[in-house]
Amino acid sequence: MNPNDSPTVKRFFGMDIHRDYAVLVAVSGPNQVVMPARRVEYVKLESWLKQQLTPLDEVAIEATVNAWTIHDLIKPLVARVVIVDARQVKLISNASVKTDAQDALRLANLLSVNLLPVVWVPPPPVRDLRALVAHREALCKRRTIAFNRIRSVLNRHNLEQPDDLVQSQDWLALIQVQLSSVERLIIADHLASLAPISARISGAETELARLS
Numbered sequence: 001m002n003p004n005d006s007p008t009v010k011r012f013f014g015m016d017i018h019r020d021y022a023v024l025v026a027v028s029g030p031n032q033v034v035m036p037a038r039r040v041e042y043v044k045l046e047s048w049l050k051q052q053l054t055p056l057d058e059v060a061i062e063a064t065v066n067a068w069t070i071h072d073l074i075k076p077l078v079a080r081v082v083i084v085d086a087r088q089v090k091l092i093s094n095a096s097v098k099t100d101a102q103d104a105l106r107l108a109n110l111l112s113v114n115l116l117p118v119v120w121v122p123p124p125p126v127r128d129l130r131a132l133v134a135h136r137e138a139l140c141k142r143r144t145i146a147f148n149r150i151r152s153v154l155n156r157h158n159l160e161q162p163d164d165l166v167q168s169q170d171w172l173a174l175i176q177v178q179l180s181s182v183e184r185l186i187i188a189d190h191l192a193s194l195a196p197i198s199a200r201i202s203g204a205e206t207e208l209a210r211l212s
Helices: 042-052 067-077 086-093 100-112 124-156 170-178 181-211
Strands: 012-017 021-027 033-041 058-062 080-084
Touching: 012 067, 012 100, 021 042, 021 100, 033 042, 033 100, 042 067, 058 067, 058 100, 067 080, 080 086, 080 100, 086 100, 124 181, 170 181
Parallel strands: 012 058, 058 080
Antiparallel strands: 012 021, 021 033
């Protein structure tokens, strides 16, 4: 957009984001549409935003998996950009019809009257910490699943088992004859997975300590 053609009125944009595209609507007040719904492919979104947005504008985005990236892209271009809780928006609007354009218009209207349930946008270092905590949690779940499946096989035969299945595996040699070939394979596979998973957990915890 040519700077000489920039709107002099504040616009409120609602932005409905999908994986490959975004739909945007702008209003100057409730239901006062100044830009009808526009679908912009994601690959063209950055250049479109830089051409169309002005420092007077405000933008509302529903919280999605790529919302932080879009937020960071828009923030330097406008007066305000917010990310909102989509579940709370549905409760506020109580809309029975739902399309991309209507979702974007709903966001724009609520933004224009400052009724959006805004969520906190964490800075990039906090996002990294959150991602790392989630990664560690997923690894811990995988480790727990492996332990549980080993113990499930052993419990099936009422076999005695040590508290620590990994440190010493002498117990495994003692019970081999009581297990089927499939059960031996299952236990061996899960035991083999435990060491690398535990190493990855340790690596994640080391990085968490460094970042914290």
